[in-house]
Amino acid sequence: MSDAIPVEIGRDFIPATNPVVRLRQHPSGFWFVLWGELAERASFYGMRTLLVLYMVDVLAFSQAGGTTVMKAFSAACFLTPFLGGWIADRRLGAYRTILYFCLPYVLGHIVLGASQSTPGLFAALVLLAIGSGALKPNASVLLARIYDAEGKTALLSEAFSLFYAMGNLGGAAAAIALPLVVKVRGGQYGMALAMPALLMALAFGIFAAGKRRYPDDAVPPPRPSEPRRRAVERRTLLHIAGVFGCIAIFWLVYGQNADTWVYFAHSHTDLHVLGGIAVTANQTQALNPLLIVLLTPVFNWIWNVVKRRRGGREVPETQKMLFGYVVVVIASAIMAYAGWLARSGTPVTVWWILVATALMALAELCIVPVGLIFAYRHAAAGTKSVIVAAFHMMAFLGSMIGLSFAPFYENGLDPAAYFALLAAVMVAMTFVFVPISGHGIDSRRPK
Structure with missing residues (x-):
């Protein structure tokens, strides 16, 4: 067993x-x-x-x-x-x-x-x-x-x-x-x-x-801890910590849409969307929550179709997250390319940012609500609320890591180099996550 x-x-x-x-x-x-x-x-x-x-x-x-x-x-x-x-x-x-x-x-x-x-x-x-x-x-x-x-x-x-x-x-x-x-x-x-x-x-x-x-x-009374179960809980906790660490890096990259992407929109883009209709730089952020609401039923339908084709078996949470991380890499690469185009001095179309923002919304749906389920399902009894709290704290940790990157934006690194650096960080993290997604506790059959 x-x-x-x-x-x-x-x-x-x-x-x-x-x-x-x-x-x-x-x-x-x-x-x-x-x-x-x-x-x-x-x-x-x-x-x-x-x-x-x-x-x-x-x-x-x-x-x-x-x-x-x-x-x-x-x-x-x-x-x-x-x-x-x-x-x-x-x-x-x-x-x-x-x-x-x-x-x-x-x-x-x-x-x-x-x-x-x-x-x-x-x-x-x-x-x-x-x-x-x-x-x-x-x-x-x-x-x-x-x-x-x-x-x-x-x-x-x-x-x-x-x-x-x-x-x-x-x-x-x-x-x-x-x-x-x-x-x-x-x-x-x-x-x-x-x-x-x-x-x-x-x-x-x-x-x-x-x-x-x-x-x-x-709250049930705490049960006696057995050595074998303690060892299993430690291994599970280490796996959870690895997944959460990768989620913190996701929040580091995702958080760029609230600051450096806005600065890029303000200084380097033509904000006209269609014809004479223009948006402001900070309005580019408004697309994200709108897409989250609109795409949620679409994603639910997609995951249910995939589940039926897998014979009723759920797609493991870590596999969904891996797909989300790949989408983040693509979004980051798009922003790096937009930055490269802006090196000419001519404002680039705001559609680069809007497409990247849409991809980030797709990735968010594969990572954040899925990560909440992962945190709950794999936390040991008596620790579920604390583990879910730790999951939420990864956004804070990602923001703190982002503080070490922020001073370099247009201060040593132009937008192309800065966004390319973040894309490279995301690529490295995705490669680290691959063995976690394929050989973690998701793959074990429950008792």
Whole structure:
């Protein structure tokens, strides 16, 4: 018998091939987590969109000071999920951790909008970081446990992709709408900052309303550790660490679309899309969340077709990630080529960036929601929320690695060389990932 840690894979339930019928087969608890996630992400990203200018316009921060506070807050939001994961794994379970920590989350939004003072700002950000940190890993774990309990893990990949898309949709909608509220209100932030509080209260209500549809996730007493199982857990943890390390490199390259790609669009491209229609440099980023939402059902259909052709066997998560990494290499190579064209001094078409952004969205769908499933399925019992929190932290680690690359952009390396360097890093990482994808724990049969 294999001594691999059991991986939860439903064998009896067979999803319908019709996508509409299959959607109705999802457990009822899924819909509460899905809509709760949409409301929570809308509250968080709506608030974050307003935060920098709120500090400058209302609290009289300098731009440098506002940027420093924003980066510290972002870092805290990546670190606090470990606290939320530990509390869920050791004390409360995923559902009660979500429910209890919604309260400081709502309070943080209220304090931020009502205080209009620097002490109030810092108190609000502490509450918001604690609240969002507790929810970030545990919503994913709660979602997965619903499918485990009902024996419908064959639908889990589709569920996580929809979960991820709805989070993107909520965040993007709030990031567009709330600045417009500030503009309509003549630069007043009161109403715009009240909306994230209402959205988070709504998320609390949705999560709580689904209680009867969630499985019991009381924390079991720790079982005695056997030497053989400890050895298996160590090997599994090392494999997870290898997968996560590669995901951090993905975030390093992916993160370029928020800064260096925007700078390149601003300085080296003709921003006309069709005829006389032009976009701004930072609007090129808006394509990503839109494509995530639009392509999610397409990807679900593709993976289901592939699964049927494999005789009902799921494509291993690491194989999906490998495909995503190859797509990232192609996107990076396109940007390097665009940079090479720009060496002539003539602005290149913005379509190079738009195509690369579309490819990054494709890659993201193969890596991020899939990585969440990988983290949950292969974490040992009693560590699932912490391992999912570690997965989320890879985005922070990738950003930190990116700090060592950023000073070289157009300061020693022109865009062509800079993007080519990142493409080369991604190629090297993809080669490192190949043996992981082919010979990791995905390939082991569960007990």
